[in-house]
Amino acid sequence: MKRDAAEIQALYEQQGYMSAIPILSPEELQQARDAFAELERKHGEDYTAYSLHNVHKEYDWVMGLAKHPKLLEAVIAVLGPDVILLDSRFICKYPVRKTQESTGVIQPNNTCDKEKDGVEKTDGMPFVAWHQDMKYWGFDGGPVLSVWLALDDSLEDNGALQVIPGSHHSGLLPHYQSKRAGNMLSVNQEIPEELVETEKAILCPLQAGQMSIHDGLLVHASDPNTSNRRRCGYVIRYVPTCTYPIQDPERPRTFLATVLVSGIDKHNHFSNKTSKL
Numbered sequence: 001m002k003r004d005a006a007e008i009q010a011l012y013e014q015q016g017y018m019s020a021i022p023i024l025s026p027e028e029l030q031q032a033r034d035a036f037a038e039l040e041r042k043h044g045e046d047y048t049a050y051s052l053h054n055v056h057k058e059y060d061w062v063m064g065l066a067k068h069p070k071l072l073e074a075v076i077a078v079l080g081p082d083v084i085l086l087d088s089r090f091i092c093k094y095p096v097r098k099t100q101e102s103t104g105v106i107q108p109n110n111t112c113d114k115e116k117d118g119v120e121k122t123d124g125m126p127f128v129a130w131h132q133d134m135k136y137w138g139f140d141g142g143p144v145l146s147v148w149l150a151l152d153d154s155l156e157d158n159g160a161l162q163v164i165p166g167s168h169h170s171g172l173l174p175h176y177q178s179k180r181a182g183n184m185l186s187v188n189q190e191i192p193e194e195l196v197e198t199e200k201a202i203l204c205p206l207q208a209g210q211m212s213i214h215d216g217l218l219v220h221a222s223d224p225n226t227s228n229r230r231r232c233g234y235v236i237r238y239v240p241t242c243t244y245p246i247q248d249p250e251r252p253r254t255f256l257a258t259v260l261v262s263g264i265d266k267h268n269h270f271s272n273k274t275s276k277l
Helices: 005-015 026-043 060-066 069-079
Strands: 017-022 083-093 128-131 145-150 161-163 210-215 220-222 231-240 259-262
Touching: 005 017, 005 069, 017 069, 026 060, 060 083, 060 231, 060 259, 069 083, 069 145, 069 210, 069 231, 069 259, 161 210
Parallel strands: none
Antiparallel strands: 017 210, 083 231, 083 259, 128 220, 145 210, 145 231, 161 220
């Protein structure tokens, strides 16, 4: 059953996230997957895993995803009518295990091994540590909303999103250097385990073509992909136009790909960098 804007806003405010929101039709999904496959062939999987950053300014089909009417309907329900696309990136967790041609047996690559009892270890496999997006963005005056639009099914075995419902009400938590190898966060940080209520963690599985949304202060993470399937999604950040960046001398931030995707911008906090549709 389709939720109205008021219900979306209320649930999002309470939980800090919503999941399994249908966005792409089967035809739209296939078109997006075909277009992404072209980028994989052109650049290779090592590049497309994390380096397709802000290509919504380069490819019309990517911009079409970022301003898809069903997607923006949910975003506007939360943020209001005046919305800026802040940043976007494709993120792919590719399978680490491979089939050995000689035996046909699935075995792990060199990035992981097995314990003596045969249980597969995930040390060194790509994962995303518990964190909050706002730690890396630095904004005030309004929220940041993150979208994960699934191009592949995103399930437990290939590293689906996990969230701590309601954790966005706790404010910004400390983040420290991660001691675990494989963290995909660019500055290799994580929230200390003692501050994460992991017993409350909820898995957010998605079918390809669905999306999840979450608040910039929501504590979330994702485990390694231990399956034989790719997990690819398009991550998009949106802010209401009242939001403004706070500069950190230690981590200078530039926003060169912002786009006004809904309404009008009365504040012009990104006026030198924000284009219109």
